[in-house]
Amino acid sequence: MAPPTPPTPSVSAPIMDLETFSSTSTTRLQALYSDFSRQKASNPTSYQANVEWWRKALETIVSSGFQDEHGSIYGKKQGSGKSRLVLHANATLLDQVKIPRVGKPLALGAVLSELHASHSFYPLAEFTSLKSSIYSTHSLPIRIASYVVGKPLWWALEQMGIVGEEGILGSSTRDHHKGTAWHGDYVIITLAAKAAETIQEMQRDIVAGPSDSLYSFESFRKTFGVSLDTSGAPLSELDAKVLLKFLERDRGVLVYDNDVVKFVDEDAPAEDRIITPVDRGILELKSAVQNMHTLVNSLQEKIDQCTRQASEALQKERKPLALSYIRSRKTLQEVLSKRLGSLATLESTLVTVETAAGDVEIMKSYESSTATLKSILSHPSLQRENVDKTMEALAEANADAREIDDAVRVGADVALGVEDNVDESEIEAEWAEMVKQLGKEKEEEEGQAEREKLGAAELRTPQELPQDGRKTPEKVSVLST
Known part of the structure; x- marks a missing residue:
């Protein structure tokens, strides 16, 4: 039987x-909003359950855009739009999650410290400054303390404030969540990983040529804005930077340098993980083509607008105004014709450059294949003398195998009483004689059956009577008998 659904709190916020x-009862919210940090030692199960609830709640707050829609000023300061990956933990957040008759969360600092210690949330500055992947092994001091010093002693030192969860010189969770020490921006790793996976899937569907792997920072924001379900809006600057760092350092699927983004294979060698002058040139051409498309669309919209305005002026019998619109439309059409020519030239040049870049990659593959083939052919085993020796040895081995097989077969025949040197022609002659004899026996059997059949038919056929109707003597004798 399913557990009863908790009653919806009768509060408005x-x-x-x-x-x-909304799916959590008022009683449960009051416990979650209390200072439960002391339960870490006295009731660790309840403590971890509360931390896990807050982890999911904070992820929902960030991914839904709630923090920017209800008073956060971080996005306004940066001018970068709403963040769907970074939690802005400060006094404003406490006001946003405040609930009447429940209050503000008193243990939020402790929760963030725990989530940081478990590497679910990363302070933004720490996340962007890390050189190695967040999935790599943690610092050596912590590993030494965990395995050499031991967990019990480590816990005791932490309670005394000598060591902390972040390291030997770090501050403990007990101190970190007090006051405003926990204030700051936190990257939520689960949300970043989910968005990164979506971007990788989108990129796999997009790639068709070298230019499809190259983006400027702005085109990256526009292309992959849907990865965070922002209703078609580009990624915020902050989210874009977080994702670029995550995809480059932790997923290894792109490189980013000076406003140029280049997607690469996860197992690409180091020499391919650089942005070359050729990449920058291709990106410039790609950006020029995109800008020219935008300009052409803008000119076409202006031409359509002049057409509508001229038509409206004509309906109102405003000939001078209509002529003015027609004149403007003609000028715009001339500009549009020139821009279309420029666009065709740029697109042709881009295709030529992409083809040449593709030819370079093909030649690299050919060179690599040639080197591999030469390396294989230079192996001592493939030298002509070794090949001849190997084939001769193989022929001798096959001959020996045939001799052994014949010897085994003859030995088996002797063991079974089968005579040697059987003449196959005699066997064939005996077979033919058996077939011939079988044919004769079959003919005799068929003749005998036919004779028996005729004899039975004679017994059943009545004798012919004379013309006067009297029976023949033979028949009368038979009847008398």
């Missing part, structure tokens, strides 16, 4: 529009 909060 913007945060209650989120399912994570």
Whole structure:
């Protein structure tokens, strides 16, 4: 039987529009909003359950855009739009999640410290400054303390404030969540990983040529804005930078340098993980083509607008105004014709450059294949003398195998009493004689059956009577008997 659904709290607050909060009872919310940080030692199970609830709640707050829609000023300061990957933890967040008759979360600092310690949330500055992947092994001091010093002693030192969860010189969670020490921006790794996976899938469907793997920072924002379900809006500057760092350092699927983004294979060698002058040239051509398309579309819209305005002026019998619109349309059409010519030239040049770049990659493959083939052919085993020796040895081995097989077969025949040197022609003659004899026996059997059949038919046929109707003597004798 399914557990009963918790009653919906009878409170009114913007945060209650989120399912994570609306599906939680008032009593449970009061426990979650209390200072439960002391339960870490006394009741670790309840403590971890509360931290896990807040992890999901904070992910929902960020991924839904709630923090920017209800008073966050971070996006306005940066002018970068709403962030769907970074939590802005500060006094404003406490006001956003405040619930009447429940209050503000008193243990939010402790929760963020725990999520940081478990590497679910990363402070933004730390995330962007890390050189190695966040999935790599953590620092050596922590590993030494975990395996040499031991967990019990480590826990005791942490309670005394000598060591912390972040390292030997770090501050403990108990101190970190006090005051405003926990304020800051936190990258939520699960959300970043989900968006990165979507971007990788989109890129796999896009790639058709060298230019499809190259983006400027702005085109990256526009192309992959849908990865965060932002209703067609580009990625915020902050989210774009977070994703570029995550995809480059932690997924290894792109390189980013000076406003140039280049997607590469995950197992690409180091020499392919650089942005070359050729890449920059291709990207410039690609950007020029995209800008020219935008300009052409703008000119066409202006031409359509002049046409509509001229038609409206003509209906209102405003001939001078209509002529003015027609004149403007003609000028725009001339400009459009020139821009279309430029666009055709740029697109042709881009195709030529992409083809040449593709030829370079093909030649690299040919060179690599040639070197591989030469390396294989230079192996001592493939030298002519070794090949001849090997084939002769193989022929001798096959001959020996045939001799052994014949010897085994003859030995088996002797063991079974089968005579040697059987003449196959005699066997064939005996077979033919058997077939001939079988044919004769079959003919005799068929003749005998036919004779028996005729004899039975004579017994059943009545004798012919004379013309006067009297029976023959033979027949009368038979009847008398």
